[in-house]
Amino acid sequence: MTTPSRLTVLAGPTAVGKGTLAAYVREHHPEVWLSVSATTRRPxxxxxxxxxxxxxxxxxxxxxxxxxxxxxxxxxxGRAKYGTPRGPVEAVLATGRPALLEIDLQGARQVRASMPEAFFVFLAPPSWEELVRRLVGRGTEDEEERAARLDTARIELAAAEEFDVTLVNDDVRRAAEDLVSWTRTPVPATKRD
Structure with a gap:
């Protein structure tokens, strides 16, 4: 019988590099399954x-x-809707394959309520200034959207203590390798009961 794996949840403020880390994991660690979220925003x-x-x-x-x-x-x-399809996550966990969700803070809180056995990783920027630089540098949001995202980021940074571990994204390769190592940690027997 296959031992179910533990879900690893990666969350953090806008522009902290969640997508960059997920892309690194997707490219270098195909054994880790990454959930694909649904969204109403434009590509x-x-x-x-x-x-x-x-x-x-x-x-x-x-x-x-x-x-x-x-x-x-x-x-x-306050704009687009994002969500994690339940079926694929449950199916992958049942196979024992490491699984990773890259989501926002609100989503992480919902997952904690329904799957407290998951492992929660907060991705933090090296500094506030670096977070602002990354958001402006990617050039995908207008001024109004950037301001809204930065207001949200201030609130989200204060939530790091709700997570099992905080990972500073100052080096993509190192941060991604640390993240992958946590996805391989088995579910403690007491959490599966």
Missing amino acids: RPGEVEGVHYHFVSDEEFDRMVEQGELLEWAVVH
Whole structure:
């Protein structure tokens, strides 16, 4: 019988590099399954349907919520909806394969409520100034969107203590390798009972 694996949840403020770490893991550690979130926002340049996100309409997203098909979901930055399809996560965990969710703080809190045995990793920037530089540098949001994201980031940074561990994203390779090592930690027997 296969021993179920423990879900690892990666969360942190906007522009901290969650997507960059997930891309590194996807490329260098194919043994780690990465959940693909559903979102109602428009694709950014280079994002691929089914790889980076499942891009859905508001109506489809609402249907998924109503049918209980999402492990977690939230309206992020007061704009787009994001959520994690439940079925694929549960199926992968049952096989014993390491699984990783890259989500926002609201989603991590929902997952903690429904899957307290998961391992929660807070991704922090090296400094506030670096976070601002990364957000501005990626050039994917207008001034109003950046301001909203930075306001949210201030609040999210204060939530680091809610997580099992804080990982500073000052070196992508090192941070990703640390993250992968945590995905391989088995579920303690007491947490599976």
